[in-house]
Amino acid sequence: MGAAHLLDYLAALRYGRLNGVARPRVASARAAVVTVDADCGTAQLAFDHALGDLVERARASGVAVLAMYNSFSAGELGHYASRVADKGLIALACANSPALMAVYGARVAITGTNPLSCALPHPSGPRMFDQATSAAAWVTVRDAAMRGETIPDGWALDADGNPTSDARAALSGALLPFGGVKGANIALVVEMLAAVAGGSFSQDAAPFDSGTRSPRLGLFVTAIDPTAFDTSYAQRAEDHLSRLASEHDADFGRRKTPITEVEIPDDVYRALTTP
């Protein structure tokens, strides 16, 4: 879920904006569609309930979509894409978040940081990227604010809608998209897809870090079975990625060493482990 968000999840459970006893409900109105109501719980739990169905339908139909609604923030989006790619399917995942980003010249946040992830199946494990459509992740700006550091131009607006390099001012203002209007377009598509099954639009989503209401967000995962298009694709794709890496040192979705340890402050550790 992104270790940086651990405390957010714990606080959300305490204050009720995250349902710790959620019972996700999975449904399907068409052969290549799975919808899942996360019951205001974690997206990870709801995804676990629906993944098998998504994979089966993608293999049967060639492509299938899982659309979630009523979930807490999706957290690390690459988790979902990688789980699908582990099954030999190409995965595209996107999710929206409470409004944190100004786009198209708006002076306040009107959409989320709306991440996008893609994972390709690969013999050595999925080749995956996972990126916010904001120039910088919200937690990066929050960390800079806590350390009293400045942030680069182009990352954020202040509360008055003016560009700022003050991380604290950015937290009460709005983030900006990566890549200008092209990034903004992608952020909006992510939102329109993430909301397709009934998830909140970002402007309507309750915050994930305060209050008692669930953000009721959406998640949209497309699973594509390459063997439905060309049985030689897996080998062609593997060869192409190898060529890019060996001839140009260009590594798409470089496989990271799995993280097996996370450092957390002593007091947090005690609070988590004391019954």
Add this chain to the structure above:
Amino acid sequence: MGAAHLLDYLAALRYGRLNGVARPRVASARAAVVTVDADCGTAQLAFDHALGDLVERARASGVAVLAMYNSFSAGELGHYASRVADKGLIALACANSPALMAVYGARVAITGTNPLSCALPHPSGPRMFDQATSAAAWVTVRDAAMRGETIPDGWALDADGNPTSDARAALSGALLPFGGVKGANIALVVEMLAAVAGGSFSQDAAPFDSGTRSPRLGLFVTAIDPTAFDTSYAQRAEDHLSRLASEHDADFGRRKTPITEVEIPDDVYRALTTP
């Protein structure tokens, strides 16, 4: 097809890298998949042969994919997305091109300008964007070179792999992605999807503006039926886009006035209209 490419198409027909008498072949290996061999003709012709099948399958299954191979350059990608959205379906389209762009620090072009388009159905006509994953379109750089103008930093490398603001030097070098590594990631996903049914990878594609060989490119179009997820989605989406426009002057996929006239030089007009 993008009027800027008119002469490219005519020259391609003359020199045989575009098949003017192509017979596209449509096939389907699974319920939600349509593949189409463009027979080295235009992508537009092959798409016309497969669109009805794509729409029918998307409605039946909730989502469907059209994957094309062996086509000439896709041209204006928004054409395909808009045609799908005209049928009430959400459309995502992407295509690769011959290698014109350096990504991940490579010093030469290793992928195409790989455009991405999305179109949402809307009562006033599809709301659509269509954008290259390069910082600037190749024709924009070519036009600047013809006018002897410079180009902004961050658009291109020269033939030695160094950043350049000389448009002519850029034409023998490589374009750069929009949004740095995030844009590069999107360009690579576009390529890996566009090639799924057997289209050339960009590095292997013959050029569209010289030689006698077809570039044999790919096109990948996903069609999503929102009614398979939530029957109220169309109204929710329309209301949300209206709110963004009225409250924040933020117009996603602004509907452009259709172009009904194109200016072309007299000698070209004579060449086109003289039997």
